[in-house]
Amino acid sequence: MGTVEIGQLVLHGKLIENARLEVSTSEDMYFESAVSPGFSDAHAHPQVVDVGEGGHWRDSYEWLENRKLRVNEAAIRKDKELSALLAEATILSSIIDGVTMLSLTGSLEGNIEAVKKLKATPRVVLLPTVMNLDGWSLPENIFVKYVENSFLWDGYFSLGFFVHSIKKADISMLRASYNISRKLHLPFALHLSEGIDEVDALVEALGKELDRVIAVHCIASPEKCRKAGLKVVHCPTSNIYLYNRTLGSIEHFDSLGSDWPLVTGNLFRTFQDAVKLHGATMDLLAKATLGGYEIYNIKPEGDLVTFDDPIEKVLRGESRPVYVFVKSKPIVKDEIIDPYGLSRTDVERIVRERVNYAFEKYGL
Numbered sequence: 001m002g003t004v005e006i007g008q009l010v011l012h013g014k015l016i017e018n019a020r021l022e023v024s025t026s027e028d029m030y031f032e033s034a035v036s037p038g039f040s041d042a043h044a045h046p047q048v049v050d051v052g053e054g055g056h057w058r059d060s061y062e063w064l065e066n067r068k069l070r071v072n073e074a075a076i077r078k079d080k081e082l083s084a085l086l087a088e089a090t091i092l093s094s095i096i097d098g099v100t101m102l103s104l105t106g107s108l109e110g111n112i113e114a115v116k117k118l119k120a121t122p123r124v125v126l127l128p129t130v131m132n133l134d135g136w137s138l139p140e141n142i143f144v145k146y147v148e149n150s151f152l153w154d155g156y157f158s159l160g161f162f163v164h165s166i167k168k169a170d171i172s173m174l175r176a177s178y179n180i181s182r183k184l185h186l187p188f189a190l191h192l193s194e195g196i197d198e199v200d201a202l203v204e205a206l207g208k209e210l211d212r213v214i215a216v217h218c219i220a221s222p223e224k225c226r227k228a229g230l231k232v233v234h235c236p237t238s239n240i241y242l243y244n245r246t247l248g249s250i251e252h253f254d255s256l257g258s259d260w261p262l263v264t265g266n267l268f269r270t271f272q273d274a275v276k277l278h279g280a281t282m283d284l285l286a287k288a289t290l291g292g293y294e295i296y297n298i299k300p301e302g303d304l305v306t307f308d309d310p311i312e313k314v315l316r317g318e319s320r321p322v323y324v325f326v327k328s329k330p331i332v333k334d335e336i337i338d339p340y341g342l343s344r345t346d347v348e349r350i351v352r353e354r355v356n357y358a359f360e361k362y363g364l
Contacts (some may be wrong), residue, residue, distance in 0.1 A: 004304070005012035006312040008033040012300075015311065019040030019151040024328045031322065033311040035285065038100030038299035038324060040120075040292025041267040042233040043189070043216045043257025046090035046114075047076055047083050047106040049358045051263055054241040059166055059195025059220070063242055078135040082358060083110020087120060089263050089354045093339075095331055097268040098305040098321035103257070103290055104187075105129050105162045108137050108145055115157055119339055120331040123155075123303070124334065124352060125160035125296050127189055130169050130177050139176040139202050146184070155299060156327070160187030166198050171205055178206050178213075185295050188213035192230070196242060199228050200226040214295050219245060222252035234287075235259040236273045248257040250278045255291030262355055280315040291356045302328035320344070 002025035009019035010033075015174075021036075027292040052067030066310055076082055087110050094102050101123045104111045108128030115124050128137040128145075139161065146159050153159060161177040163169045174190075181188035192198050192215040197219050202210065211229040218225040219239055220230045234253035238260055239246035247253055256274055260268045271288050279282050293300045303326055324332035336343055342350075 004029045004034070004306070005030045006034045006306065007031070010035045010282065010285060010289075010311060010314075012036070012290050016280065017201075022303070022328070023302070023330070025330060029306075029323070030165055031306040032308050033314055034304055035098075035289050035314065035318075036305040037289055037293055037303035038305035038321075039098045039267050039271065039289050040101035040255060041094055041258050041261070041270075042103050042214070042255040042292035042295060043097050043235060043259060044090060044094075044102060044104055044261050045106050045259060045264065046104050047086040047110065048260045049076070049086070049262055049355045051238075051241075051260060055244055056076065057195070057242050059243075060165065060191060060217075061196070064168070070364055071359055072364060073160070074133065074135050075111075076358055077363040080107070080109045080363075082114065083107035084113035084117070085112035085354050086262060086358065087111045089351045090266075091115070091118060091121055091124070092337060093261060093266045093351055095120060095324055095338055096335070096342070096347045097266050098324055099267050099304065100303040100326050101125070101296070101300070101323065103127055103292065103296065108142060110325060112145065112149060115152070115153065120337055122326055123298055124157050125187060125298070126157065127187060129162050129164050130173050131164040132169055132173070136164075139173055142177075143180055146186075158187070158298070159297070160189070163188075163190040165191040165194070166201050168225050174205055182212070187214060188212065189216060189233075191216050191217045193220040193225060195220050197224065199224040199230075201311055203228065214230045216257060218252065219243065219247055222237050222247055222249070226252060230363060231255075233257040233295070234274070235270070236277055237270050239266050240273065246277065250279075250281075250283055250287070254287060254290045254295050262351060268317070268320075275315075275317045280312075282315070285315055298337070302326065304328075
C-alpha cells in the first residue's frame with residue numbers, strides 16, 4: 001500500500017486541507033488537489049454516433065420522429081461486435097477524464113461484452129434500453145441476462161432497466177421493468193419530460209411511490225419531478241443542442257449525464273457546460289461526482305481522481321486528471337490508462353476510428 005498526500009481534497013462534497021489516503025500502489029505520491037469519489041456519468045448512450053440536426057426541436061418525440069440520421073441505428077444496435085467496440089471506446093474516453101462511475105444504456109449484449117473484456121473500467125451500471133423497436137431489449141431478456149451474468153454483479157458492475165420513454169414503450173413493458181427492478185432491488189430509469197410534462201402519466205402508470213425512479217432530463221416540469229420524489233439526471237449538453245434550453249437551477253437535479261459521449265463529448269465536456277450554466281461551486285462538483293453514486297446506490301470507497309492544479313481550477317472544469325483510482329487501484333497513471341498504455345490522444349483516436357467504422361459499415 002502507498003500513501004497519497006493531497007493539498008486540497010474534496011471528499012463527498014466537503015473540502016479537506018492536507019489530506020492523506022491509503023491506495024493500492026507501491027509508491028507514495030503528492031497532488032495539489034483531488035476529488036473522491038471521482039466523476040459519475042449517470043446517463044450515457046455508447047452506441048449513439050449520430051443525432052441529426054439540433055437547436056429547434058420542441059420535445060424528444062418530435063426529434064425522434066423527424067430527425068435525419070446518417071447511419072442505420074437499428075443495424076448498429078443489433079451488431080453485437082460493433083456495439084461492444086463503441087462501448088469500449090466510451091469507457092476508455094470516460095476513465096481518461098476521471099469518470100469512476102458510468103451508467104450505460106443501449107445494447108445489453110454489446111455493453112456486457114465490453115465490461116467483460118476491458119481490464120480497466122470504472123464502476124459500470126448497465127441499463128439496457130427497453131423500447132418498441134427492433135433490436136432493443138425486452139424486460140424478460142434483461143432478467144435472463146441478469147441471471148446468466150450473476151457473477152459480475154458484485155458492486156463493481158450492476159444491471160438494471162432503462163425504459164426509453166413513456167410513449168416509446170408499451171405500458172406493459174414499463175410496468176414489468178419497474179416491477180422486476182423493485183423485486184430485485186435494481187436501478188430503474190427512463191427519459192422523462194424531455195420537452196413535454198409526463199410526470200402525471202408516470203404516476204398513473206406506476207403509482208405514487210417513485211422515490212427509486214431515476215428520471216433523465218425533466219426539462220419540461222422540473223418542479224413536478226422533484227415534488228414526485230424522482231432522482232433527476234441533468235444532461236445540459238444534449239438539451240442545449242436539441243432544444244436550446246435545459247434545467248435552470250442546480251436544485252432541480254441530482255447528478256449529471258453526458259448522454260452522447262461519442263458525439264458531443266464525455267462527462268468532462270458536460271461538467272464544463274454545467275459550470276457555465278450553474279457556476280463553479282462545491283454543490284455542482286458534488287452532484288457531478290457523488291451524485292451518480294447516490295442515485296444508483298453504489299458505494300464509492302476507494303474511488304479517487306487527482307490533479308496537479310488547485311481545486312479552483314477543478315471546480316471551473318479547467319483541469320484534467322493525472323491519476324484515477326477505482327477501489328483504491330490506479331487505472332490511470334500519469335494520464336495513461338493502465339494496463340493498456342493509452343494516452344488521451346490515443347483514446348481520442350480510438351473514438352474517431354470506431355465512430356468512422358460505424359459510419360462506414362452502416363451509413364445511409
